[in-house]
Amino acid sequence: MKILHLFHDMMNLYGEYANLLVLDRYLSEHGQQVQIDTLGVYEQKDISGYDLYFMGAGTERKQKLALEELKKYAAPLKDAYENGKVFLFTGNSFELLGKSLTDAAGRVYDGLGLFSFETVEGNRRIVGDCLGSCALFEEAVVGFMNKCSKTTGISNPLFTLQMGFGNEAEKGPEGICEKNFFGTHLTGPILTKNPAMLREITKRLIGAVDPQITIPYMQQAYETTSRALKNRLEGNS
Amino acid sequence: MRTFLAILVCRILTVIGKLVGKGTSLPGGYALKVCPDILRRLKKPPVIIAVTGSNGKTSTVEMIAAVLRANGKTVAYNVEGSNQIEGVTTMMLNSCTWGGKMKQDVLLIESDERYTKFTFKWFHPTHYVITNLYRDQLTRNAHPDWVFDAIKESVFEDTKLLLNADDPTVSLFGQGRQDVVWFGLDHNAYDSKEFSGAYHDGAFCPLCGKPMEYEYYHFNHVGQYACTACGFKRNPTDYSVTEVDLDQSRIVINGKDEIRLAFKSIYNIYNILATYAICDQIGIPTEKAAQVTSNYILKNGRYIEFTLGQHPGTFLISKHENSVSYDMSFRYAAMQKEHCSVVVIVDAVSRKYFTSETSWLWDIHFDWLKENHVKQVYLCGKYCNDLALRLSFSQVPTDKLRVFEDIDAACEELRAHGSEHLYAVTCFSDRMKFLSNVTVK
Numbered sequence: 236m237k238i239l240h241l242f243h244d245m246m247n248l249y250g251e252y253a254n255l256l257v258l259d260r261y262l263s264e265h266g267q268q269v270q271i272d273t274l275g276v277y278e279q280k281d282i283s284g285y286d287l288y289f290m291g292a293g294t295e296r297k298q299k300l301a302l303e304e305l306k307k308y309a310a311p312l313k314d315a316y317e318n319g320k321v322f323l324f325t326g327n328s329f330e331l332l333g334k335s336l337t338d339a340a341g342r343v344y345d346g347l348g349l350f351s352f353e354t355v356e357g358n359r360r361i362v363g364d365c366l367g368s369c370a371l372f373e374e375a376v377v378g379f380m381n382k383c384s385k386t387t388g389i390s391n392p393l394f395t396l397q398m399g400f401g402n403e404a405e406k407g408p409e410g411i412c413e414k415n416f417f418g419t420h421l422t423g424p425i426l427t428k429n430p431a432m433l434r435e436i437t438k439r440l441i442g443a444v445d446p447q448i449t450i451p452y453m454q455q456a457y458e459t460t461s462r463a464l465k466n467r468l469e470g471n472s
Numbered sequence: 473m474r475t476f477l478a479i480l481v482c483r484i485l486t487v488i489g490k491l492v493g494k495g496t497s498l499p500g501g502y503a504l505k506v507c508p509d510i511l512r513r514l515k516k517p518p519v520i521i522a523v524t525g526s527n528g529k530t531s532t533v534e535m536i537a538a539v540l541r542a543n544g545k546t547v548a549y550n551v552e553g554s555n556q557i558e559g560v561t562t563m564m565l566n567s568c569t570w571g572g573k574m575k576q577d578v579l580l581i582e583s584d585e586r587y588t589k590f591t592f593k594w595f596h597p598t599h600y601v602i603t604n605l606y607r608d609q610l611t612r613n614a615h616p617d618w619v620f621d622a623i624k625e626s627v628f629e630d631t632k633l634l635l636n637a638d639d640p641t642v643s644l645f646g647q648g649r650q651d652v653v654w655f656g657l658d659h660n661a662y663d664s665k666e667f668s669g670a671y672h673d674g675a676f677c678p679l680c681g682k683p684m685e686y687e688y689y690h691f692n693h694v695g696q697y698a699c700t701a702c703g704f705k706r707n708p709t710d711y712s713v714t715e716v717d718l719d720q721s722r723i724v725i726n727g728k729d730e731i732r733l734a735f736k737s738i739y740n741i742y743n744i745l746a747t748y749a750i751c752d753q754i755g756i757p758t759e760k761a762a763q764v765t766s767n768y769i770l771k772n773g774r775y776i777e778f779t780l781g782q783h784p785g786t787f788l789i790s791k792h793e794n795s796v797s798y799d800m801s802f803r804y805a806a807m808q809k810e811h812c813s814v815v816v817i818v819d820a821v822s823r824k825y826f827t828s829e830t831s832w833l834w835d836i837h838f839d840w841l842k843e844n845h846v847k848q849v850y851l852c853g854k855y856c857n858d859l860a861l862r863l864s865f866s867q868v869p870t871d872k873l874r875v876f877e878d879i880d881a882a883c884e885e886l887r888a889h890g891s892e893h894l895y896a897v898t899c900f901s902d903r904m905k906f907l908s909n910v911t912v913k
């Protein structure tokens with residue numbers, strides 16, 4: 236099992252790296268030999284042959300720097316996507332794979348064009364807790380939004396939010412799910428926060444998960460937050 | 473007339489507020505409705521000092537005020553929690569004459585980093601201290617670049633900047649300016665060549681985005697840096713901590729003034745240095761600033777000695793959603809080398825707003841606690857499982873962990889067992905949940 240952490244050194248806001256820590260442990264518990272490589276933002280190397288590609292969120296300035304560097308890998312990334320490799324892009328990293336990205340000053344950047352969606356940044360910060368649902372599993376999704384953009388032109392969203400701002404609207408569809416590509420604006424370690432999401436990604440990688448295998452404290456931590464958010468949504472806190 | 477009315481409204485509401493125990497920002501808020509440009513209208517003192525940044529604002533302001541008063545200066549300043557424009561307005565309107573004249577020698581303002589631009593839209597500080605910029609309160613502040621842009625809107629040509637040279641993001645405020653006053657720490661025995669921390673916010677140049685190189689780190693991304701591409705680098709300092717000896721609890725500034733430390737943390741050193749620098753800038757003799765800050769014990773409750781059962785203990789305030797503040801507390805505990813246990817409490821992430829966000833826990837460098845002399849780590853409060861999950865991916869052995877949702881129960885166990893020193897680390901929002909269980913010295 237080979238995993239590539241893209242631009243781990245620059246796109247690393249708020250504990251993004253933990254997504255791979257927990258995935259590594261979970262896959263290992265399933266008997267997988269896991270190899271996690273990193274690709275630094277100014278490094279050049281062959282990125283083909285990985286089972287999963289991961290990138291986390293960065294500040295808006297760092298995201299633009301990352302975009303220029305990521306363009307060098309547009310072809311191998313597109314190949315991997317077409318061949319059904321698994322992708323997890325969180326926060327503003329997934330915006331890089333669309334058609335275009337426009338910053339708050341109106342400057343337009345070309346995206347890598349794996350998808351046709353477009354993103355426009357503004358001066359309003361969209362920041363706060365999120366609670367949503369996912370068509371792929373029953374459990375509610377918890378997470379945190381920290382962006383200043385709207386993304387339009389996505390027909391297959393990953394989540395539907397009951398709390399928080401989605402791709403382009405309050406309580407709207409959020410992220411993108413195409414083939415084995417998972418993109419979400421949620422930032423931080425969404426896999427440590429959402430056991431169901433961890434299982435789903437793992438299923439895509441190895442076919443099935445063993446329900447007996449759990450990561451200690453993870454389920455309880457998830458329940459604490461999902462309970463807090465549901466209470467909040469119902470107006471009890 | 474409007475000025476008078478605004479002052480009247482502010483003072484009446486302040487009196488009422490005191491009776492009902494309400495906060496200090498509401499009166500100023502109403503006064504601003506009565507007279508939106510009241511801050512411009514007031515006649516202000518000749519010296520206006522502003523302090524902003526992620527960490528250390530309150531302590532620095534407290535020490536500056538202490539030095540000024542000890543030197544016979546009158547000073548109007550705001551206290552913690554009232555650092556947005558409303559709180560600043562309350563303070564200023566309660567400190568002026570009915571005619572709107574502030575008669576103090578110095579106006580000293582702790583300013584919230586994200587809202588400082590609203591305050592200084594109406595008047596400019598003569599001196600502006602920026603302490604540091606870290607990942608902090610993401611629920612409000614998003615991330616350090618976002619905060620940088622917000623502060624930038626409050627930085628004007630007619631203000632003298634006092635900047636922490638060791639923090640690359642803060643240093644960027646001085647780009648292209650000639651009159652910046654720089655402060656920082658010289659290379660000292662507590663520095664490291666290697667980066668320590670869960671993430672490196674100084675890895676790339678804030679100016680051009682290319683990799684930066686560090687000769688040494690004081691802590692996290694704070695140290696001696698230089699960009700590998702564009703020439704951006706740490707500036708030489710006007711005010712420098714030239715000697716640090718934490719064992720002897722002493723530092724020396726600019727090779728001449730010795731200051732004793734009541735609290736042996738690097739933070740405290742930066743706060744003292746900033747205080748020293750600003751006081752010299754406004755004409756207070758440096759030995760006077762050294763005298764007052766020497767052995768200065770902060771009154772804002774950031775460091776408290778206590779006992780719990782047979783345990784002596786030290787309470788170290790940190791800030792939830794602010795990983796560097798936790799790193800500092802854990803580093804402090806790790807450096808003491810005595811047998812100890814550490815209590816970490818995350819129960820309410822914020823006391824000011826709702827959030828259940830815990831990703832900042834992954835940004836904390838818990839590995840400080842892997843040392844053998846750290847006997848046990850108590851993880852307490854509503855988010856004890858998030859803490860335990862985080863710690864189970866650190867280098868801290870899992871058999872050291874004690875997980876308690878109930879903070880009182882954790883304290884009960886500690887009261888009944890053991891006598892090692894305790895370091896209790898948490899935020900203002902959860903402070904009393906622990907302190908109500910112990911005897912404060």
Ligand SMILES: [Zn+2]
Pocket residue numbers: 677678679680681682699700701702703704
């Ligand atoms: Zn540079």
